[in-house]
Amino acid sequence: MAPDDMRPSTTAEEYKTPLMLEDQDSVGVAYGRNSCKRLRSIVIAQWIVIAILCLALVAGLLPIRNTGSYHVPKYIYSPAEDVIRYKSIAFSSGLEDSKSKYMGRPTDASNQAWEDLYGPGISIISMDQAARLPKKTAPISESP
Secondary structure, rough: HHHHHHOOOOOOHHHHHHOHHHHHHHHHHHHHHHHHHHHHHHHHHHHHHHHHHHHHHHHHHHHHOOHHHHHHOOOOOOOOOOOOOOOOOOOOOOOOHHHOOOOOOOHHHHHHHHHHHOOOOOOOOOOOHHHHOOOOOOOOOOOO
């Protein structure tokens, strides 16, 4: 078969027949205009939504920038402030050669160290001192 035989045959009559009727053309143009208007309104709506979301984001982040109202005071009253002494201590790693007296199996010496540390129990302060604390406290029955 030669390549010329594989081509579809066209006649002059086929060229004269329109692919679309006249009224179909106007329907397509009208549909295209409606589609364009609809697409334009969708794009405008999307930009409005984006603008509203951006404004909401900015409005939500503005209070975060104002950290002045969230500061921690540099000084907080303590009733024990006149007896507090500061001491710098270098803590050990806890390995075998540098264990503290609180580490290891319970012994009489380690139990006594823990008792000395936690033994004092509840502290009692006067009503004047309690009034100066940053958080309210309730009096206990043995209060002075």
